[in-house]
Amino acid sequence: MNKVVYIPAYFEPVGKNKTVKVPTGEKKKGFFGGEKYVTKKETQWEQTGWSDCRIDGERLANDLAEVVDGLNSEGYEVVSVTPVTSGAYDWKYQVQSGGAADNGYGGYGYGYGYSFTNSLIVTAKKSA
Numbered sequence: 001m002n003k004v005v006y007i008p009a010y011f012e013p014v015g016k017n018k019t020v021k022v023p024t025g026e027k028k029k030g031f032f033g034g035e036k037y038v039t040k041k042e043t044q045w046e047q048t049g050w051s052d053c054r055i056d057g058e059r060l061a062n063d064l065a066e067v068v069d070g071l072n073s074e075g076y077e078v079v080s081v082t083p084v085t086s087g088a089y090d091w092k093y094q095v096q097s098g099g100a101a102d103n104g105y106g107g108y109g110y111g112y113g114y115s116f117t118n119s120l121i122v123t124a125k126k127s128a
Contacts, residue, residue: 003076007063007120012056015047053088055117067122076124083120089113 021039030036068078093109 001126002079003071003124003126005067005071005122005124007060007067007122009055009060009117009119011050011052012054012059013047014049014051015045017043018046019043053114053116060117060120064120064122071122071124075127077127078122078124080123081120082123084118085115086118087113087115 019041020043022042024038024040026038027035028038064081071078089112091109091111094107096106096108
């Protein structure tokens with residue numbers, strides 16, 4: 001008996017480093033006799049969104065390991081792991097109109113395409 005498991009891939013988070021003030025837990029006397037908390041500056045990464053073209057490979061590897069461990073504990077042996085790819089593209093071509101004598105040679109254009117791992121398909125076979 002065989003079993004097939006679909007593992008989706010997720011895009012990786014994107015962000016930037018941000019400097020923040022973090023309390024140290026200490027207090028010190030202020031200039032006018034009051035107390036104030038001591039802080040230190042620290043750089044922290046802050047997520048601002050998700051990539052539109054790069055998958056989170058570390059998460060996908062962890063998801064795959066979890067599925068393989070689960071299959072093994074159910075008595076299955078993994079036969080294959082197949083990546084499923086998706087892609088995107090764009091292009092544009094525009095003729096520059098030079099008047100009545102336009103022969104189609106004036107213009108510009110571009111095109112590009114890329115692919116990424118969309119998911120994994122794991123096929124397993126029941127061990128005897």
